[in-house]
Amino acid sequence: MSLSLETARERDRRDPLRVYRDRFVLPPGVVYLDGNSLGALPRATAERLRVVVGEEWGRDLIRSWNQNHWIDAPQRVGGKIAPLVGARPNEVIVADSTSVNLHKLIAAALRLRPDRRVVLSEPGNFPTDLYVVQGLAEAGRCELRLAEPEAFGEALDHEVAVVMLTHVHYKSGRMHDMARITAAAHAAGALVIWDLSHSVGAAPVDLGGCGADFAVGCGYKYLNGGPGAPAFLYVAERLHADARSPLTGWMGHAAGFDFRDDYEPAAGMARFLCGTPPILGLVALETGVDLIAEIGVDALARKSGELSEAFIAQVSGGRGAGELELVSPADPRTRGSHVSFRHPHAYAVCQALIAAGVIGDFRAPDILRFGFAPAYLGFEDVWRAADQLGRVLDQRLWALDEYSVRSAVT
Numbered sequence: 001m002s003l004s005l006e007t008a009r010e011r012d013r014r015d016p017l018r019v020y021r022d023r024f025v026l027p028p029g030v031v032y033l034d035g036n037s038l039g040a041l042p043r044a045t046a047e048r049l050r051v052v053v054g055e056e057w058g059r060d061l062i063r064s065w066n067q068n069h070w071i072d073a074p075q076r077v078g079g080k081i082a083p084l085v086g087a088r089p090n091e092v093i094v095a096d097s098t099s100v101n102l103h104k105l106i107a108a109a110l111r112l113r114p115d116r117r118v119v120l121s122e123p124g125n126f127p128t129d130l131y132v133v134q135g136l137a138e139a140g141r142c143e144l145r146l147a148e149p150e151a152f153g154e155a156l157d158h159e160v161a162v163v164m165l166t167h168v169h170y171k172s173g174r175m176h177d178m179a180r181i182t183a184a185a186h187a188a189g190a191l192v193i194w195d196l197s198h199s200v201g202a203a204p205v206d207l208g209g210c211g212a213d214f215a216v217g218c219g220y221k222y223l224n225g226g227p228g229a230p231a232f233l234y235v236a237e238r239l240h241a242d243a244r245s246p247l248t249g250w251m252g253h254a255a256g257f258d259f260r261d262d263y264e265p266a267a268g269m270a271r272f273l274c275g276t277p278p279i280l281g282l283v284a285l286e287t288g289v290d291l292i293a294e295i296g297v298d299a300l301a302r303k304s305g306e307l308s309e310a311f312i313a314q315v316s317g318g319r320g321a322g323e324l325e326l327v328s329p330a331d332p333r334t335r336g337s338h339v340s341f342r343h344p345h346a347y348a349v350c351q352a353l354i355a356a357g358v359i360g361d362f363r364a365p366d367i368l369r370f371g372f373a374p375a376y377l378g379f380e381d382v383w384r385a386a387d388q389l390g391r392v393l394d395q396r397l398w399a400l401d402e403y404s405v406r407s408a409v410t
């Protein structure tokens, strides 16, 4: 073990991001290691929602679309997310869910490569990403091919229209080399879609520097936008004129309020809107994004590496270490902000940890996952989590019957 409780507290005192912890609501007695699944609540969000609900909706009513700038919210919030992912403000817009945005971008990419029909991804990618491709395949629009990215050499042939990968893997935390894979795809004549759901707000991302074509990402994880927050999508500016969304709604029309019968796509990212934007979700997301942008992505990425390093060292040298197998890359440069271990009774261990006040999560079939949201966690949290994990394993606390009963959401 490398950390004592005292040294953990000392590291927290020296941490320049320490001040941001108080900007979040964190229940006492809980070590929250699930910010990669549902980010914590920023203190400012409740007040912002109170104003938007009470004054903008309650008093200003429909005038708010113009007066309170509701109509610009998808572009405005997208513009604030852009610097977090190495994009220009006009290349990102907030809309719909990550799943729906994947559908839009895969269809857009296929349309740009009409003589190819393969979508190349990897086995074990996040399920919704694969399901969305399967839906398009069922409609006769494409074919899904799965290969390990290390072996993309062969799989990346002249039939591949688009490579679709998640930058930081949701289970293992492994981070792909975005620049290298994007360049390989381009050399083979394919386009690339990156899913940034487990990266944005915690890991360094440079879409522009990597020459990426398309990307999507989630609003409710490290961006702290709240449950079911709207997601975002990115299209490189060089593709704006030609990329088309298959979901052609009035909010993506060049002149939606002319109420014409014929669809004509808006210029720029606006064409990737479909229906009316969810304003309450957007302002909650904006509050989370403002806070993450204020802290800055470099400082967040640095601290996330330090926290996960400390946790791995602490667990590896602690009680019960022999029962755990590190699934995440040991090298922090190829790891995102969460750490996963394999354990034969991972579900029960996770439940016993939650009962002890350490909220991580379980991913079927045997993965224990711990997310280190750098904006609000510290080294004392790392110490407590490792200490409790050691206790649960050492004393076999997970073996109680009550910890084996599964709920609907795991």
Ligand SMILES: *Cc1c(COP(=O)(O)O)cnc(C)c1O
Binding pocket: 097, 098, 099, 100, 126, 128, 129, 166, 170, 195, 197, 198, 218, 231
């Ligand atoms: C969380 C996550 C999603 C979420 O998709 P929703 O449509 O918001 O439910 C998608 N892809 C990845 C890789 C994720 O981690």
